Amino acid sequence: MLELLFLLLPIAAAYGWYMGQRSAKKDQEDMSNKLSRDYVTGVNFLLSNQTDKAVDLFLDMLQKQETENEIESHSQFEAELTLGNLFRSRGEVDRALRIHQALDRSPNYSFEQKLLAKQQLARDFMTVGFFDRAESLYILLVDEPEFAENALQQLLLIYQKTKEWKKTVNIAEKLAKIRPLENNVELAQCYCEYAESLSGESAVEKRNILQNALRVSSRCVRASILLADLDISEKNYQKAISILENVLYQNSDYIGEVLSVLKSCYKALNQLDSFELFLIRAEQTVKNDEVDLSLAKLIEEKDGKSAAQAKLYQQLTKKPSTLIFYHFIQYQIDDAEEGRGKESLILLHKMVGERIKQSAAYRCSNCGYQVHKLLWNCPSCRHWETIKPLSI
Ligand SMILES: [Zn+2]
Structure with a gap:
């Protein structure tokens, strides 16, 4: 509760200033004495944990100030605004809402002060999940240069939560104009979400949206995967292969994600040898378990289990990996003769498998x-x- 009291110090200062400035007018003196008494009563309510009574009293004081327009309002406004924010941060959003709404409605504050009140009011609504109310306030704030960036960010958050992807793209594009980035990951992902949300639309439109994603973020693997999907649905396997192979240079972290689709494209063209060449190139470029396992699988299909096992052994000596070890043991089990040795290998394989499942x-x-x-x-x-x- 002490933090609340600290917040109210500016109010006390404002009243102190008022008292210093008072004129001989008796009615003004009476008014200030009344407000000071109210202020002390409000603080006492806070000290005795009667927060509701304190909020009612402070709101009442705010109304009196509106009527009388008597005191300097700047400190009062800031203190009230911060008091509301503090209630919100303590999870007491209903109180925060009452304070911020009162500030927004007060005819005594400037246009700029009311914008600040609206911004905090919108945050209150966001906290309790009233996105439609927050949305209408942020739409108002977008037109005000000082509030635009924050309002756009919040609108982006709202539309992402409500999965309104066309609106999300629109807002993310506006945000990108305010603060241009070299690699705009968020905007690219919004384009991808939008493209994925379109069901009946033409492939041409989806393709355009995905090209936009790559234009703003050339490393966007998700856009590449979705473009390749479109090519595959049109049986344009060669085009899909060139897009998916490029993931190795575009963002190699995700190369493991495209290997099975890439393999099915090569299979459709009956060109698995070319897939093997790609995997060998990938193996030399990145250290990735999925690349190593795909290569071993292809070798097994072509040259048998012993060749695949030798390949995995070679990979394990270069870089230990639990996943590759797991597959290596499987080959060992297939090779082993019945007996205690094989039983131990089976047990080891099971234990490593459990460890992988948990990770x-x-x-x-x-x-x-x-x-x-x-x-x-x-x-x-x-x-x-x-x-x-x-x-x-
Ligand atoms: Zn995270």
């Missing part, structure tokens, strides 16, 4: 959130493209 395959590089499948937006910190595959 998360992806982690957010921003907040550390772990998850078993790839998500483009972190559910914990809401950052885009920060969830990356983990090497187990």
